[in-house]
Amino acid sequence: xxxxxxxxxxxxxxxxxxxxxxxxxxxxxxxxxxxxxxxxxxxxxxxxxxxxxxxxxxxxxxxxxxxxxxxxxxxxxxxxxxxxxxxxxxxxxxxxxxxxxxxxxxxxxxxxxxxxxxxxxxxxxxxxxxxxxxxxxxxxxxxxxxxxxxxxxxxxxxxxxxxxxxxxxxxxxxxxxxxxxxxxxxxxxxxxxxxxxxxxxxxxxxxxxxxxxxxxxxxxxxxxxxxxxxxxxxxxxxxxxxxxxxxxxxxxxxxxxxxxxxxxxxxxxxxxxxxxxxxxxxxxxxxxxxxxxxxxxxxxxxxxxxxxxxxxxxx
Amino acid sequence: xxxxxxxxxxxxxxxxxxxxxxxxxxxxxxxxxxxxxxxxxxxxxxxxxxxxxxxxxxxxxxxxxxxxxxxxxxxxxxxxxxxxxxxxxxxxxxxxxxxxxxxxx
Amino acid sequence: xxxxxxxxxxxxxxxxxxxxxxxxxxxxxxxxxxxxxxxxxxxxxxxxxxxxxxxxxxxxxxxxxxxxxxxxxxxxxxxxxxxxxxxxxxxxxxxxxxxxxxxxxxxxxxxxxxxxxxxxxxxxxxxxxxxxxxxxxxxxxxxxxxxxxxxxxxxxxxxxxxxxxxxxxxxxxxxxxxxxxxxxxxxxxxxxxxxxxxxxxxxxxxxxxxxxxxxxxxxxxxx
Numbered sequence: 001x002x003x004x005x006x007x008x009x010x011x012x013x014x015x016x017x018x019x020x021x022x023x024x025x026x027x028x029x030x031x032x033x034x035x036x037x038x039x040x041x042x043x044x045x046x047x048x049x050x051x052x053x054x055x056x057x058x059x060x061x062x063x064x065x066x067x068x069x070x071x072x073x074x075x076x077x078x079x080x081x082x083x084x085x086x087x088x089x090x091x092x093x094x095x096x097x098x099x100x101x102x103x104x105x106x107x108x109x110x111x112x113x114x115x116x117x118x119x120x121x122x123x124x125x126x127x128x129x130x131x132x133x134x135x136x137x138x139x140x141x142x143x144x145x146x147x148x149x150x151x152x153x154x155x156x157x158x159x160x161x162x163x164x165x166x167x168x169x170x171x172x173x174x175x176x177x178x179x180x181x182x183x184x185x186x187x188x189x190x191x192x193x194x195x196x197x198x199x200x201x202x203x204x205x206x207x208x209x210x211x212x213x214x215x216x217x218x219x220x221x222x223x224x225x226x227x228x229x230x231x232x233x234x235x236x237x238x239x240x241x242x243x244x245x246x247x248x249x250x251x252x253x254x255x256x257x258x259x260x261x262x263x264x265x266x267x268x269x270x271x272x273x274x275x276x277x278x279x280x281x282x283x284x285x286x287x288x289x290x291x292x293x294x295x296x297x298x299x300x301x302x303x304x305x306x307x308x309x310x311x312x313x314x315x
Numbered sequence: 316x317x318x319x320x321x322x323x324x325x326x327x328x329x330x331x332x333x334x335x336x337x338x339x340x341x342x343x344x345x346x347x348x349x350x351x352x353x354x355x356x357x358x359x360x361x362x363x364x365x366x367x368x369x370x371x372x373x374x375x376x377x378x379x380x381x382x383x384x385x386x387x388x389x390x391x392x393x394x395x396x397x398x399x400x401x402x403x404x405x406x407x408x409x410x411x412x413x414x415x416x417x418x419x420x
Numbered sequence: 421x422x423x424x425x426x427x428x429x430x431x432x433x434x435x436x437x438x439x440x441x442x443x444x445x446x447x448x449x450x451x452x453x454x455x456x457x458x459x460x461x462x463x464x465x466x467x468x469x470x471x472x473x474x475x476x477x478x479x480x481x482x483x484x485x486x487x488x489x490x491x492x493x494x495x496x497x498x499x500x501x502x503x504x505x506x507x508x509x510x511x512x513x514x515x516x517x518x519x520x521x522x523x524x525x526x527x528x529x530x531x532x533x534x535x536x537x538x539x540x541x542x543x544x545x546x547x548x549x550x551x552x553x554x555x556x557x558x559x560x561x562x563x564x565x566x567x568x569x570x571x572x573x574x575x576x577x578x579x580x581x582x583x584x585x586x587x588x589x590x591x592x593x594x595x596x597x598x599x600x601x602x603x604x605x606x607x608x609x610x611x612x613x614x615x616x617x618x619x620x621x622x623x624x625x626x627x628x629x630x631x632x633x634x635x636x637x638x639x640x641x642x643x
Contacts, residue, residue: 024395024396026394027394054396055398057392057396057398112630113624113628114377114624114629114630115377115379116398117376117392117398119377119384119624119629120620120621120622120623120624121620121623121628122621122626122628123623226415229407229412230412230413232412233397233407233412234413236380237379237380238379286395286396286413286414287395287411287413287414287415288414
């Protein structure tokens with residue numbers, strides 16, 4: 001059987017420095033915005049994450065959103081969380097997504113529902129992210145469902161991604177957990193948004209000490225912070241994220257805050273590109289998606305490379 | 316302290332009972348029909364339906380800033396995901412601090 | 421009360437295999453009533469463990485004690501000396517007791533001897549049934565004092581589902597609790613209550629909302 005690898009995986013294997021973006025599906029039954037976003041990112045991002053009801057707010061499903069991206073000629077990375085589905089629903093969705101031509105799956109536990117717009121909902125968490133990764137891998141490599149039953153034909157063959165947060169505590173445990181995810185089958189990682197580069201570098205040191213950078217492709221997460229106001233909000237109200245004071249000050253003092261924001265983000269990308277073991281960058285431009293092409297260009301990441309044997313356009 | 320409180324409650328209750336001799340019994344069973352047939356075809360006055368929403372579903376958001384549980388009518392959630400109570404939104408002049416959407420509406 | 425059941429002897433023996441002197445700690449509350457972890461069970465388990473280890477080349481010394489409640493530090497304080505003597509403590513309480521023991525004696529390895537099953541009671545000799553789902557917001561006043569959260573396999577709030585057959589649940593050999601609720605509400609002349617649509621439950625008050633903590637300032641002792 002031909003490998004039929006995803007564009008994302010092919011680029012990693014070619015040794016390219018990969019760029020991915022992110023689209024948050026809308027709180028409505030209209031896919032037009034997603035298609036527009038996907039077209040906008042075409043030629044600038046190699047693949048695009050579709051979030052799965054992120055922050056536990058009901059949105060258009062990540063798999064349906066992935067279909068819109070495919071139609072727009074892009075390459076989707078489907079996010080799959082454990083909050084809303086048990087192992088039956090998850091596996092069913094894996095089969096469905098792969099049947100539609102989606103080849104990248106990013107496995108997460110998912111935000112707790114108390115943060116979202118249905119805080120009184122029951123949660124599922126039947127499996128956790130590590131068990132989910134193993135499940136996707138076993139479906140692909142061992143051709144079995146989670147229960148052990150054989151998948152007789154056409155098993156889903158996903159390129160498996162996971163997330164890592166170098167900024168949560170305890171610090172060392174973050175690396176162990178990442179290793180556990182690799183052992184379970186994770187092939188690529190996207191990190192939480194990085195502002196504190198010094199801490200990220202220390203974390204990457206630990207990653208290299210354990211040789212994890214040779215076992216999985218690591219993408220650094222970055223976010224262009226539009227203004228001092230956004231930075232202040234994130235510093236104050238978004239947990240699991242360290243926003244340094246210098247950044248807030250720098251934005252505050254800038255004449256053109258948006259230009260400064262792009263500048264900071266580009267600096268961050270250039271910085272992480274030089275850290276050994278970082279194989280790509282994941283740009284999460286929450287609330288400022290239109291700036292992504294500018295950043296990619298200014299960071300000197302154009303033109304985006306071609307994936308050998310894959311004619312599909314980037315997105 | 317507590318015993319005094321209980322005594323006070325009991326006194327209050329007795330006074331109330333004295334004032335309202337026809338007050339409904341505290342027991343749930345108010346009809347005498349012990350074994351009536353299932354009245355699926357009977358059109359009941361849906362009086363309790365109106366009370367119902369107050370009884371059960373509490374729709375609320377969790378304000379991301381002050382971390383308080385807030386009824387939905389006193390909170391807003393932006394399309395980009397920022398969810399705050401109106402007091403916290405006011406601090407940002409009802410402009411979303413992440414995506415700059417106008418949330419005053 | 422909490423219903424618990426002893427783990428298999430093999431499992432307990434395996435968990436204790438690396439220790440030479442163990443304290444078997446019983447609890448005089450729920451687990452005594454459901455015959456899983458009281459004084460009698462402590463004695464039987466201790467004797468069985470000693471016997472098993474005598475057959476091997478690593479004999480086991482056992483200390484036995486049963487306290488009023490393992491879920492209260494006051495009673496755990498009483499066994500401090502005893503705990504010091506042992507390499508490990510086999511707690512024969514529910515999961516709550518095991519954790520209180522572990523918190524009270526942080527340098528001791530703690531082994532759970534029971535599986536904690538449910539919040540329920542005995543319906544006949546040797547049979548215990550679940551009654552409460554600990555959902556955090558009691559709805560028994562709507563269902564005639566019969567709980568669908570704990571006792572319906574799908575925890576349906578507007579039941580019964582199509583799997584109710586002759587008063588039995590299709591999932592396992594238990595009564596269909598919605599069958600019971602209907603019968604009871606009919607008998608009480610409250611059928612009209614059941615005709616109303618029960619809306620979505622607030623699961624944030626149950627375990628879904630995260631670990632629960634109850635604070636009552638009126639009974640707290642301030643410094």
